[in-house]
Amino acid sequence: MAAKRSATGNGRGDSATSAPEQSRVTINHVAALAGVSPTTVSHVLSGKRLVAEGTQGAVHEAIRRLGYRPNYVARSLRTRRSHMIAVVVPDITNTFYSVLTRGLADTLDGEGYGTYVCNTDGLLDRESKFLEDVFDRGADGIVLAAVDSASVAALKPAEMGVPVVCVGQRLDHPRVDVVTVDDEHGSYEVTRHLLARKPRRVAMIQGPSASGPSRIAGFTRAVAEAGRTIDPALMVTGDWTRHGGYDAMRQILTGRSKNQPDAVFCANDLMAIGAIDALREAGLDVPGDVAVAGFDDVDAATIVHPPLTTVVNPAYDIGVSAGQLLVSRMSGAYDGDGREVGLACPVVIRDSA
Numbered sequence: 392m393a394a395k396r397s398a399t400g401n402g403r404g405d406s407a408t409s410a411p412e413q414s415r416v417t418i419n420h421v422a423a424l425a426g427v428s429p430t431t432v433s434h435v436l437s438g439k440r441l442v443a444e445g446t447q448g449a450v451h452e453a454i455r456r457l458g459y460r461p462n463y464v465a466r467s468l469r470t471r472r473s474h475m476i477a478v479v480v481p482d483i484t485n486t487f488y489s490v491l492t493r494g495l496a497d498t499l500d501g502e503g504y505g506t507y508v509c510n511t512d513g514l515l516d517r518e519s520k521f522l523e524d525v526f527d528r529g530a531d532g533i534v535l536a537a538v539d540s541a542s543v544a545a546l547k548p549a550e551m552g553v554p555v556v557c558v559g560q561r562l563d564h565p566r567v568d569v570v571t572v573d574d575e576h577g578s579y580e581v582t583r584h585l586l587a588r589k590p591r592r593v594a595m596i597q598g599p600s601a602s603g604p605s606r607i608a609g610f611t612r613a614v615a616e617a618g619r620t621i622d623p624a625l626m627v628t629g630d631w632t633r634h635g636g637y638d639a640m641r642q643i644l645t646g647r648s649k650n651q652p653d654a655v656f657c658a659n660d661l662m663a664i665g666a667i668d669a670l671r672e673a674g675l676d677v678p679g680d681v682a683v684a685g686f687d688d689v690d691a692a693t694i695v696h697p698p699l700t701t702v703v704n705p706a707y708d709i710g711v712s713a714g715q716l717l718v719s720r721m722s723g724a725y726d727g728d729g730r731e732v733g734l735a736c737p738v739v740i741r742d743s744a
Contacts, residue, residue, distance in 0.1 A: 416459045425453040476506045476717060477525040480536045481513040485631065485661065486689040487706045488536065491558065494710025495534055502718050504531065513599070513631075522548060532717040534558060534710075554720040556713040561731075568716040570709050570732045574686065577702035577736030578609025581684045582656050584700070585744055586617045588682055590654035594625035596639040596666060598658045606658045606686060625652055629662040636665025644673055653681050654744070660685035660692045660701055667695060667743070682744035686736075697742035705734050 418436075422429045427446060434440035435450040442450075453459070476499055480488040496506045509521035525533060525548065532554040549555045549564040557569045585593055595610050614621055627642050629635035636657055644651060657663035663685030667677050677683050677697060685692060685701040692699040712732045719725040 416457045418459075420457055421450065421453045421459050424457060425449040474504050475528075475530050476504050476532045476534065476714075477509055477521075477528075477530040478506055478534045479509045479511060479518060479521055479525070481511050482631065483508055483510045485659075486691070487659070487687050487704060490689075490706035491536075491710040491713075494707035495714045496710075498711050498714030499718070502714075502722075504718075504721075531721055532556070534713045534717070535562070536560075554717050556716050558709055558713060565728055567729045568713075568720070568731070569729065570712045570716070570734070572704055572709065572734045572736050574702070574704065574736050575605035575609040575612075577704075577738065578606040578656070578658075578686065579613045580609075580738045581686070581700070581702050582610045582613035583617075584738060584740065585654040585656060585682055585684055586613060586619070588654060588678075588744070590652065590682065592622065592625060592650050592652040593619070593654040593656070594622075594627070594643055594652035596627055596629045596636055596643075596655060596657040596662050598631055598662075599628060610656055622650065629657070629665070631659055631661060633661045633665040633668070636662025637669045638665075640666035640669035644669065655681060655683050657683065657685045660687045660689045660699060663699055663701070663743075664691060664695050667699075678742065678744050684744045688739055692739075692741070695743075700739065700741045700744040702736050702738050704736060708734055 418429045418432045422432045425432065425446075427450060431442060431446060432450055434442050435447050476495070478492050478495060480492070483489060483492070492506065492508060499506060509525065511517040511521060522533070522535075530548075530553065533548055534556050536558050546562065546564055549562065549567050555562065555564070555567045557567055559571065561567075561569050561571075582593070593614065595607070597607050597610075611621065624646050625643060627639045627646075629639040639662065640655070643655075655663075655666055657666055663683055667683055670677055670681050670683070675681055683699070685699050687704040687706070688701045692701050712734070716730065716732065
C-alpha cells in the first residue's frame with residue numbers, strides 16, 4: 392500500500408500533470424504544453440524574432456496555465472547581464488533620495504531592469520564596501536550619489552566598463568554621465584528673497600563640510616551682492632537631518648554671537664524643519680521673528696507649520712534622467728564621452744519666509 396501511495400503522489404493519480412508543480416516550471420514545460428519548440432518560446436518571450444500570432448497566443452496561454460516565471464539567474468549566467476541597477480545613496484530615509492529612486496525605477500521598469508538601494512549613511516567606508524559588492528554582483532549599471540567623487544572605490548566600476556551615472560557631484564572619469572541641478576542659483580535666489588525682507592542679520596545652516604558647497608556659494612554671493620557681511624558665528628553646520636537642523640539652530644540661538652538672526656537659510660528642508668522646531672521651542676515666531684527657508688521641496692515642506700519657503704530640487708526628474716542615461720549606454724545606443732543633464736531649481740514661496 393505504501394508503494395502504491397508513493398506512485399500516485401497525492402492519491403488522485405495526477406502524477407503526470409503535477410511535475411511542474413513540484414519543481415520550477417521551465418521553458419521546456421511551456422513548449423510541451425503549447426506544442427512548439429523551446430526556441431520558439433524563447434523568441435516569444437524576447438520579442439526579438441517574428442512569431443505567428445496564433446503561436447504567440449498558444450505560448451502565452453501555456454505560460455498562464457503553468458504559472459511560468461523566467462529564471463533570471465539562469466538568464467544572467469547565459470547573457471552576462473543581471474538586469475539590476477544599484478542606487479548608492481547616503482540616506483534613503485531622506486525623502487529626496489526616495490523620490491529620486493522612484494523616478495529611476497519608473498524609467499527602468501519599462502526597460503526590464505530592477506533596482507536595489509545601498510544606503511551608505513554618508514560614510515566613505517560604507518560607500519566603498521557597497522561599490523565593491525555592487526561590482527562583484529554584476530550590476531548592469533550604477534546610480535551614485537557619491538560621498539567622495541574622487542575615491543578609488545567610486546572610480547572602479549567605471550574603470551571596468553560598468554555604466555555609471557552620478558547625481559549631484561561629478562565623478563572624475565571621461566565616460567561617466569552626470570545629472571546636476573543648479574542649486575547654486577537656487578540658493579542665491581532664495582537668499583535674495585530672504586534679504587528682500589530687510590533682515591538685520593541672516594544666518595545659514597549648511598550641510599557637512601564635504602557636501603553642498605554650491606548652496607553655500609549661492610548664499611554667500613547673494614549676501615555679498617547685498618553689501619552685507621557674514622558673521623562666522625551665524626554659519627553653522629548640520630547633518631542634513633531634522634535633528635541636525637534643530638541642534639544647529641540651538642547653537643545659533645545660544646552661541647557667542649550677540650546678534651541673533653532674523654532670517655535663516657537651511658541647506659535642506661529637513662534641517663529647516665528642525666530649525667523651526669528650535670525657534671518655536673525658544674518662543675520665537677516664524678516668520679514674524681525669524682524667517683526660515685529650506686532647499687529640496689520635500690513633501691513635508693507643505694505639511695510643516697508654517698509651510699516652508701524652499702527651493703525645488705527635482706528629485707523625481709533627476710531619477711528619470713539618470714535612468715534614461717543608463718538605458719542609452721546599456722542598450723548600446725550611446726557609447727561616447729560622459730554627458731551632463733542640468734535641471735533648474737526654482738524657488739517656491741510659502742508662509743515661512
